[in-house]
Amino acid sequence: MQFQDQLQRTVELSEVPSRIISLVPSQTELLVDLGLKQQLVGITKFCVHPVELRKQIQLVGGTKEVKLKKIRKLQPDLILCNKEENTPEMVEALEKIAPVHVSDIQDIEESLTLIQQYGEIFSVEEKAEKITANIQTEWRNFKQFINDQPKRKVAYFIWRKPWMVAGSDTFIDYLLQLNNFENIFAETPRYPEVDLHRLKEADWVLLSSEPFPFKKKHQLELAEFVNPDKIKFVDGEFFSWYGSRLEKAFRYFKKWHLAELPLQNG
Structure with a gap:
């Protein structure tokens, strides 16, 4: 074969x-x-x-x-x-x-x-x-849901020391786009180290659970550069794993968006 x-x-x-x-x-x-x-x-x-x-x-x-x-x-x-x-x-x-x-x-x-x-x-x-x-x-159902959501500018962090994000040409960036997110670091490919002062451009700053396990203390570290209310934690497996994990990913995305909507409307 x-x-x-x-x-x-x-x-x-x-x-x-x-x-x-x-x-x-x-x-x-x-x-x-x-x-x-x-x-x-x-x-x-x-x-x-x-x-x-x-x-x-x-x-x-x-x-x-x-x-x-x-x-x-x-x-x-x-x-x-x-x-x-x-x-x-x-x-x-x-x-x-x-x-x-x-x-x-x-x-x-x-x-x-x-x-x-x-x-x-x-x-x-x-x-x-x-x-x-x-x-x-699941993908079709999610697209119907996300079409009604506003576009938001985001930064998606994957690492600390140095602070690194997902840029363009990554599966993470592709899934961010599916979530109606505009990656503020999309002009840089792969996984660049970034200037934290640019975080003021973002509506949301996303801290992933992997490969670096971001915690509450890291949210406080970034508070110097962005309003802490804009810093959100996300499950990195759903934003970076492909294969059968995608069967569950779109339901996670929808649940995550719905959980954050009251914060935006309040």
Whole structure:
């Protein structure tokens, strides 16, 4: 079997993979939701969903650095990576062990394509079709809701020391746009370090729960630059994870918006 991954790299497989290593948390969650938990032999320490998984499956490192010896001993049939999460050097080293599939997700359509491709690769097409159909339904319903909401300027923080935000060319920025948010740092690609004085331009400053776990004390730190009432906490998994997580994301977005509306109207 031959497949083209999302970097247009050719991936050759002799049969349906029965030993899978996933080095991307959202893709690990997707594999489980596709009914492939038993085929997972290795995951990262950041693969936190489902919560019990890290106690059941061999940990092989993080997303930026893995234990190649451990991976080799696991004798995987296929290793799953992502262009943003994993490094080119890592992919090159892993290819000496087993075939590597690399995803590249910038929007929901590309996420749906990945789910469908996993369905083909792992021979679980029916389950993949069900997940994609659920996401499309939730997406349509959310678009009807969000069309009635005003556009707001936001900054979305992902890190502290240094203070970094999501800029353009990211899946986070794409989801911000779906939420009718205008990213005030959209002129800068990827994840720039920013001047906090610019926060006065924002209607809302969003502090994510991951990769940096922002807390109340960080909201107080930013109070020097922006009204604390404008600083909101958001679940970073819903704003950055793709795959089956999107089945739940749009309901989270709607609930979040509805919770904040009274503050805006009061």
